[in-house]
Amino acid sequence: MSTLRALVVAAALIGGAASAAETPHLGRPATPAEIQAVDISVPPDGSTLPKGSGTVAQGAVVFAQQCQVCHNAAGAGGPNDRLTGGVGSLTTDKPIKTVASFWPYATTVFDYVRRAMPWPAPQSLSNDDVYAVVAYLLSVDGIVPANARLDAKTLPLVKMPNREGFQSWADRYRPKTASR
Amino acid sequence: MSGSGLGDTEEQVAGGGLLHRRMLLRGGVLAGGLGAAFAARAADPIGAGSPDGMKVPGAAFSGYGTPAHWREGIKRTIGALPDRPGTGASRTPLERLEGSITPAGLHFERHHNGIPDIDPAAHTLIVHGLVKQSLVFSLDALMRYPMQSRIHFVECAGNSGGMIAPAAAQNTAGGLHGLLSCSEWTGIPVSSLLDETGIDPKATWLLAEGADAAGMSRSVPLWKCMDDAMIALYQNGEPIRPEQGFPMRLLVPGFQGNMNVKWLRRLKLTAGPTYTKDETSKYTELMRDGKARQFQFGMGVKSVITKPSFGMTMSGQGLYEISGVAWSGAGRVARVEVSADGGNSWAEAALNGPVLPKAVTRFRAPWRWAGGPSLLLSRATEETGDVQPVRADWLAQYAPGQNYHYNAINAWQVEAGGSIKHVYA
Numbered sequence: 001m002s003t004l005r006a007l008v009v010a011a012a013l014i015g016g017a018a019s020a021a022e023t024p025h026l027g028r029p030a031t032p033a034e035i036q037a038v039d040i041s042v043p044p045d046g047s048t049l050p051k052g053s054g055t056v057a058q059g060a061v062v063f064a065q066q067c068q069v070c071h072n073a074a075g076a077g078g079p080n081d082r083l084t085g086g087v088g089s090l091t092t093d094k095p096i097k098t099v100a101s102f103w104p105y106a107t108t109v110f111d112y113v114r115r116a117m118p119w120p121a122p123q124s125l126s127n128d129d130v131y132a133v134v135a136y137l138l139s140v141d142g143i144v145p146a147n148a149r150l151d152a153k154t155l156p157l158v159k160m161p162n163r164e165g166f167q168s169w170a171d172r173y174r175p176k177t178a179s180r
Numbered sequence: 181m182s183g184s185g186l187g188d189t190e191e192q193v194a195g196g197g198l199l200h201r202r203m204l205l206r207g208g209v210l211a212g213g214l215g216a217a218f219a220a221r222a223a224d225p226i227g228a229g230s231p232d233g234m235k236v237p238g239a240a241f242s243g244y245g246t247p248a249h250w251r252e253g254i255k256r257t258i259g260a261l262p263d264r265p266g267t268g269a270s271r272t273p274l275e276r277l278e279g280s281i282t283p284a285g286l287h288f289e290r291h292h293n294g295i296p297d298i299d300p301a302a303h304t305l306i307v308h309g310l311v312k313q314s315l316v317f318s319l320d321a322l323m324r325y326p327m328q329s330r331i332h333f334v335e336c337a338g339n340s341g342g343m344i345a346p347a348a349a350q351n352t353a354g355g356l357h358g359l360l361s362c363s364e365w366t367g368i369p370v371s372s373l374l375d376e377t378g379i380d381p382k383a384t385w386l387l388a389e390g391a392d393a394a395g396m397s398r399s400v401p402l403w404k405c406m407d408d409a410m411i412a413l414y415q416n417g418e419p420i421r422p423e424q425g426f427p428m429r430l431l432v433p434g435f436q437g438n439m440n441v442k443w444l445r446r447l448k449l450t451a452g453p454t455y456t457k458d459e460t461s462k463y464t465e466l467m468r469d470g471k472a473r474q475f476q477f478g479m480g481v482k483s484v485i486t487k488p489s490f491g492m493t494m495s496g497q498g499l500y501e502i503s504g505v506a507w508s509g510a511g512r513v514a515r516v517e518v519s520a521d522g523g524n525s526w527a528e529a530a531l532n533g534p535v536l537p538k539a540v541t542r543f544r545a546p547w548r549w550a551g552g553p554s555l556l557l558s559r560a561t562e563e564t565g566d567v568q569p570v571r572a573d574w575l576a577q578y579a580p581g582q583n584y585h586y587n588a589i590n591a592w593q594v595e596a597g598g599s600i601k602h603v604y605a
Binding site: 021022023024025026027028029030034035038039040041042043044079090091093094095097099102103104105107108111112115116119122123165166167168169170171172173174175 | 321445
């Protein structure tokens with residue numbers, strides 16, 4: 001190691017600048033198949049949504065079989081989270097935060113149901129089932145019509161009632177010294 | 181110096197018996213009376229007056245030590261749904277601990293669908309998305325990376341959420357505020373791995389995902405990952421425990437606990453937030469105007485007196501040490517003040533250094549209790565100038581029912597008989 005480089009590294013260590021440390025490059029390239037297998041998150045643009053589709057009618061059946069025991073009929077809540085209703089309540093004395101009243105994007109519902117529900121057996125549904133359950137849940141409050149079929153193309157187009165109900169605070173904690 | 185009376189060396193600095201913190205440095209709080217002597221009579225065995233432990237060989241070594249059996253009651257308090265034993269939280273018993281580091285086995289837990297049992301040899305961390313080269317890291321590979329050790333608190337955003345209830349709950353410091361713990365974490369700066377993958381200029385966020393049955397996932401601003409985020413592999417010197425994310429968790433110092441994704445399996449660089457379930461449904465705080473903050477990541481400046489506190493009883497009038505914990509997600513705690521008269525007057529507490537950024541700082545204040553009612557408060561100020569608010573001011577910001585990021589001043593009412601109640605003040 002040259003004297004100059006040693007000085008730079010020493011200065012970096014003293015300053016706690018992590019990224020200046022030399023690293024051993026021990027990661028191996030990920031294959032496309034590996035990435036596809038784990039990339040289950042769905043952003044608002046729906047770019048990672050899988051193939052498949054489901055209707056409100058199919059979703060009502062899946063919901064009754066898989067979801068109702070925890071979320072009550074039509075997602076009215078009890079014993080666990082309320083999923084439906086409450087639209088328009090956010091400015092009242094008793095705001096009710098549900099999927100329908102609060103969530104800004106329908107893609108989040110798909111993402112969460114697919115990764116974490118039903119609670120006793122996460123990731124046991126098919127993609128068609130998940131599309132169907134999302135369609136059914138959104139139909140309860142008329143966010144999608146009763147004859148809706150959701151798929152990778154139509155789901156990201158759903159406009160949630162509280163889409164504009166947020167104010168950006170993401171950079172509130174960003175230090176002036178942040179590098180990016 | 182005598183500890184038995186109000187001498188002229190004690191400087192009262194606020195009402196209700198609060199003394200100058202200088203007292204602590206002079207050792208005035210230390211109890212006297214050590215070294216009680218006994219004299220063995222020559223005709224008796226030498227050990228006649230010795231404790232039993234000096235007269236029989238002690239217990240054997242152990243592979244992993246355990247707390248004194250005399251103190252087995254120092255435990256996390258668990259709140260889980262009856263039919264869902266892995267869903268809920270357990271709280272650190274703050275009132276039973278001292279110092280600033282939480283023992284790993286008492287670090288609070290919040291799980292959304294139980295603790296997975298992950299084989300470290302089979303577990304990998306994949307970094308992909310808006311990178312130049314997607315990479316997969318085995319745990320063995322990560323163990324060869326340069327590491328850092330740093331002391332940071334982790335606090336659940338829902339900590340102290342019960343404080344919005346109309347009546348003050350009669351509960352301990354840990355029961356009310358114990359979704360807070362502080363550890364020395366050792367691991368690899370996230371920036372080290374991102375330097376190796378390279379970063380697409382379009383990347384501004386990162387999705388972190390866990391390998392648990394909730395598939396816990398949160399979006400983190402990329403600047404935070406380049407600033408001080410870490411892939412934590414060790415906690416207080418030992419491999420991170422299963423309930424804290426074994427074999428690895430994300431650590432985002434000062435940000436809400438939920439973002440410190442446990443059982444970390446994936447980092448995906450993205451052009452915006454993914455709007456995952458938790459950051460969408462839970463951690464977007466509804467304000468009075470019906471709009472929600474998106475996103476309130478940093479945990480506000482906060483403190484709580486742990487001694488004396490609810491569940492303890494004063495043992496007669498005289499000198500006590502008030503002791504508590506203070507912390508801030510923005511940086512260092514600059515000052516903690518305590519009041520023994522409900523906020524009419526305040527005394528500056530001594531901070532037990534080192535005072536580290538985004539870490540718990542222990543504070544102490546000497547206090548002579550005269551035996552009457554006394555309302556104890558603590559108020560922390562952070563280095564950026566933010567001050568812990570009073571409860572009414574905190575509540576006024578948020579829509580009814582919102583209880584994340586509660587950081588208002590806590591109050592303990594010491595009653596004339598020496599019992600201690602939790603009150604709102």
